[in-house]
Amino acid sequence: MPTKHLQIKGKVQGVFYRASAKETAATTGVTGWIKNMPEGDVGAVISGTEEQLRNFIEWCKTGPEKAIVTGVIVTDLEEASFGGFSIVRK
Numbered sequence: 001m002p003t004k005h006l007q008i009k010g011k012v013q014g015v016f017y018r019a020s021a022k023e024t025a026a027t028t029g030v031t032g033w034i035k036n037m038p039e040g041d042v043g044a045v046i047s048g049t050e051e052q053l054r055n056f057i058e059w060c061k062t063g064p065e066k067a068i069v070t071g072v073i074v075t076d077l078e079e080a081s082f083g084g085f086s087i088v089r090k
Contacts, residue, residue: 001079002053003080030052031046032086045077
């Protein structure tokens with residue numbers, strides 16, 4: 001499955017971004033993981049069909065209600081497979 005790395009910038013920590021992303025992953029069908037990054041961004045690696053990826057990335061551009069997303073940087077990765085979608089905590 002196609003796989004992408006996302007770097008989500010803005011006010012995305014402390015606004016339930018990761019939990020909301022997990023719910024969105026379940027509805028869009030993407031698999032992978034998401035985590036808070038030390039610099040204040042949220043990072044994610046997602047895998048799915050092109051349509052699933054497109055739908056999840058579109059959601060990421062807005063995020064949950066309290067988020068203020070200023071940018072989503074998308075990078076292609078080598079294809080990977082994940083058993084589900086998880087929130088990575090340090």
